[in-house]
Amino acid sequence: MKRYINHFAFLLLFTGLAGCKDSFLELQPRGTDLESNYYKNRQEAYNGLVAIYDVLGYQASNYTTKILATSAASDDHYAGGGGSSDLPHLQAWSNYTLTPAVGPQADLWYRNYMGIMRANVLLQKLPDVPMSDNDKTRFAAEAKFLRAFFYFDLVRYFKNIPLIDKPLTGDEIYQTEQASPADVYALIEKDLAEAAAELPERLAMESEAGRASQGTAKALLGKVLLQQEKFTQAAQQLADVNGEPGQTSRYGYRLLTQYGDLFKVDNKFNSESVLELSFTNTSVGDWGCINCTEGNILNIMIGPRGYSAGASGPDYVSGWGFLPLTESLVSALQGDPRYPYTVVDMKKLEAEGKASYTPGYMDTGYFLEKYAGREANRWKGAGTFELNFPQNIYEIRLADTYLMEAEALVRGGGNTSRAAALLNAVRTRVGLPAVAATFDNIKKERRLELAGEGQRWFDIVRWGDAATNLSDRGFVAGKHEVLPIPLLELDNTRLEQNKEYGGTK
């Protein structure tokens, strides 16, 4: 009997051993890296850099994007969509019924801080990554450029924001306070100046298109300076980007000869593109994760609802009817050579029997031609086609920097003949006669040249014209220049609501 007990005890010990060893409790995640042993070579640092760029093209799962939200808020578009309650966060900004609880602020806030965190992480890790100093310097410059980009959006949307320049850990998470806008701008300018100094003048487009270059950083810095009405400095930076009006600048930028070519889907990263948001149809995006797709959702969102092409009708896809153009924009564009590249006139198409559509909410019959989805671009592979349009979006293009420099020169008492040359280079390209370089003419030109490209709301707020232009939409001067701090951000934190929305900041 004792023999058996021994045998059994041995068996017990043997089989039980698996559970006694400490290694039994030391599992390793599979296919997932730990932060503590990531960033150990150039490739992983590059992957970290890509993650920051990812936020440039961020599209929230509730469809909030920068261009969509700010366009809906502008006097060039209404939110539109299927009904008054279709994407209520956009409707709230479009009709200025924003409250801390309702509006696009949570997504706009989160996306930019997400980018900032990724930039902060990379900047923290880079010094210890074994890779060439050249790459380190360049990656750091790109991270700083992107961080500045995100802060610039945040400070314009919210004014009073936490200024975070390294990853938050432990108790810091709840102890962060809002910084003064001046401090935020100081970091933005510093980041951009450092980035401009380190970034390459030209990119190897085949493999690097979409990344920041010296010209990109200077263009953004010029924009940041213009926003602060530091006109002379702004003009300096922008002059470097623009070069001689109508000629190729030192960074290789040059206006396209045909305005219409700007919005051809396959004409990506052309010579006019300074900062371009990149999209592709190869990511098989589907409804399971809307914010995961690398396709451009703007195309489906702004297409006419229930669109159906008749004989010789244009090949728009049937979209969701967001961002119908306002009558005010369309009448401003009447007779302008850019009209056909900007406006889809559905009522006219219906009258001509070329197409039909279902009017959506706030329908004007006018839709945005530049980014309306096309059957030619309908994705037929895996994923849902709605989420896989490949068209890129300009964040900054040369006509924009021309007009910004002209504005800086005119408003800052600079070289007016250069201002006129810049303004008229934009006009000449579309066959319009030269006009005098007045602030008013520059404003008009910006509106028509950049219509539907997401600049308008920022422009009219910067010019102080928003209250006038949006008076019929409920814009309240002194309030609606900023968004409310997202409600949930006030929970358990030291943040305070903007005073415009009942807070103390």
Added chain:
Amino acid sequence: MRNRILHAFVFLCVWAVSLHATAQTLQVKGRITSATDGSPLPGVTVSVQGRNTATLSDESGEYRLDIPGTSATLLFSQVGMVPKEVMVRAGGVYDITLEDDMTELDQLVVVGYNTQKKSVVTGAITSVKASDLETMPVTRLEQSLQGRTSGLTIASNSGQPGSSATIRVRGFTTFGNNNPLWVVDGVVVDAGGISYLNQSDIESIEVLKDASSQAIYGARAAAGVILVTTKKGASGGLKVNYNAFAGVSEPARKLSLLNAREYATLRNEAALAAGNALPFSDPSALGEGTDWQEAVFNRSAFRQNHEFSLSGGTEKSTFYSSFGYLSQEGVITSQISNYKRTNIRLNSEHKITSWLKVGQNLGYSHEKSQGLGNTNSEFGGPLSSAINLDPITPLVETDPAVINSSGRPYSANPVVRNADGNPYGISQYVTQEMTNPLAYIQTRLGNYGWSDNIVGNVYGEITPIKGLRIRSTLGSKLSYWGNESFSPIAYLNAVNVRSQNDFTRGTHRGFDWNLENTILYTKDFSDHSLTLLLGQGAYYDNRARGISVTYFGLPVDNFDDASLNYNIPTDQRNSSGYENAGHTVSSLFARVNYNYQEKYMVEALVRRDGSSRFGSNNKYGVFPSFSVGWLMSREAFLQGNDYIKMLKLRGGYGVVGNDNINDFAYLSTIGGGRNYTIGQTDMYTVGYSPNAPSNPDLKWEQTSQTNIGLEMNLLHKISLTFDWFNKVTTGILQYPRIPAYVGAIGNPAANVADMRNTGVELELGYNNRLGQVDFSVNGNVSYLKNEVTNIGAGVNFLDGAGFQASSYSITRTMTGQPYNSFYGFKTLGIFQNRAEIEAYTNSEGTLIQPNAQPGDFKWADLDGNGTIDASDRTFIGDPTPNWTFGFTVSAAWKNFDATVFGQGVAGNKIFQGLRRLDINNANYSRKALGRWTGEGSSDTYPRLSDNDPNRNFTNPSEFYLEDGSYLRFKTVQLGYTLPVSLTQKIGSQKTRLYVMAENLLTFTRYSGFDPEIGGGIMSIDRGIYPQARSFMLGLNVTF
């Protein structure tokens, strides 16, 4: 159970005593009657101790035995009676009376790794036996516990056949996963996975409610432990059992919604109030319109269940095998909502030598279910469509003028058509996720999910010396599951358009195992009894892996023709896969039980667990417990007491743990998928960045519990069990939301909060025989109070459930409040006129609601700041019931028997969120007919207005809360046992027929489909799939 144990005991002793056998024979006979009323007792086992001889008493209670030898001890036993031993030294008549065993003191209770006599159990354990379950026709095991025992809150998650239920043992123990630990024959099975069990195979279910009984499962026991023991064979003859029932189900309730005429009237009113044009020119012409609910209901959904079992064995080997088949149609859109399960079980045990025993339990099941898509979701699915669609749109559009109209979608789009070729109606008014459910059904035909589970264990047990048992058990669960779905090209409405079909197949595999070795030593010396348990265990679970493939644009148009064999271009294929590293736990445990004369009991145990889910700082946790019991009725001063037949006091304290968070949550991981397209290649680059910050100090969540209990039996007729407990959870594992400005993806895990549950439980039973009627009443009631006592430094509250597109969460967890209480605005009635609005001012005389109109809610300005804003919200109700109760009334008269089983809850609120707020045109409940229409018309239902500037409807408020109490007659059954004279002709020992109604009646004030709403946060009704009411006919045959 006891019978079987006795049988086993009898056989074990056979060879030992047989040495004394002689050639003499004793002839013994007699009559066995009930001590209570002198009635004859048929079916009593009369066995001879030490011999392999036994018989049963006949119908008149008479028995006869021939016993070899000169003396013998006869044992008279029957379930529910106190067994009696009689010494026989001569042949003759021995009439016996048996007392009802009301105390069930000798009943064996399964405790962790052993069984104990109920009399000496010191923890709070409730047992549910096979006999209790026989009258319940359940699809899933957890339903059979509902209302059966105190201390459990059980609510079905959906009326979809085969869907799981939410079980809370003594309330919410933690913020995260509150599912109890299920241990089936020693194999840990995750809560979702117990559907593989067939009810007839269950021998007993034990619910371990207090820490002193749970602590033996220390690591994962905090949310309660449910031990399931499946049946074993008994040596003796072959026993064959066949149970079957079949019947029909229907929705027990229908919502009161507006008909077309009323709908148009109210829509006009709401549009007018918002200053919009009237949408309907002549509401009265619209008539009744479409009843969408009837379109999705199936009032004769068929269900059937067959269970066949064979058991038996010899002295050496016993077996139990069974086969089961269950099929149930859902009561909502049965074509796409149904469930089938087939299972096979084989349990066996073999005594290889006198000291070695081996055995195995093995269950296999195949399940196939079709689900209708969203349930309890406001975002689509046939139920919420049926609730929200306007009654004007027809089920099927037949008017050619409409079908061919260019303004309507029918002619230009791939709309779904019925067999006659007419399109299903598409609403012009109610859009977004709400689609014609009949068309929706057509787009899901054939889609299904399946699972195969093989769960079993093998064990060896040696008994080298008397009292010592060494046992090793290897258990595993191998599961395969998957789904297949085809989505055809279809236009359901303007936003539900699929222009390319797709076919998805997913397959997954999980393999969990555990190994446990225990040494049990029992020693009785004179008045002392000691039991020692030492054990070690290793557990490996959450090891799933799977792949899913979708093909787009197949050249087919329905599920049956879809196949992955089609050669689809590779860019029209999408695939994904994953594998989990798993979760390991390693444990050591020891327990000692001591009792003196079975009068004073002490138990102490300790378990040390290590978990892969924590870093080296806190990998191991130690969980002790201690409990005592005093069986007062064995004391001299209560002996001979005529009233108190049993009285036991017990109490205990223990600590258990919980590691129920995601694997690797203590680490900061790098996530991919942060992609961006760089370069002119059109191909994106995968970006990587950290997810959430790490927390290396993450540690075990601990739950300590004090329990004091009392068990009593009076007059052998009334039994009573009372428990009081105080359960304190500290360091609750959670992913507290960190501010978005941190920029993280996801939230870090942390030990954030503390929570307390206190409660009392009472179980009462009364059994008696009046005349020829045996009857019993058993009831239980539990009261539970939950309070969050700490929510973490710097954190004021945690947001809970969201609701539709509302920016406010509707529940909130905060210190001093029950977990996830409803949070919203308080109303002070409705402004009846302008004067009331103008009288509602703050201290400075400014209007609090300057934009309100008569008919709008008067919101309480709780923070007194003179305006109505987010800070005017407060706690407005608790979604979790404080009271749960259940009762069973059984009666038997001659061959008839009847059982009524009821169950209910009280003290909770239900958030009735059925109507889509963002779809102005959504249909209304008939309650809306009582809306405010003018001064004095209503003080509870505000005016209807499409722009709702006062946020009467979009503010979460008391308006949405309703009393969630209910009492439900869960089962009503009437049975008839055929006379033995008849059934013997077919060789059957017992044949019983019964009729049964399930969910026959529900008493509640709740206005939705069903007040029973499970989920992580209970009682939020977004259109719950209601429980079915079924009527069934059943048959039970034993050979």
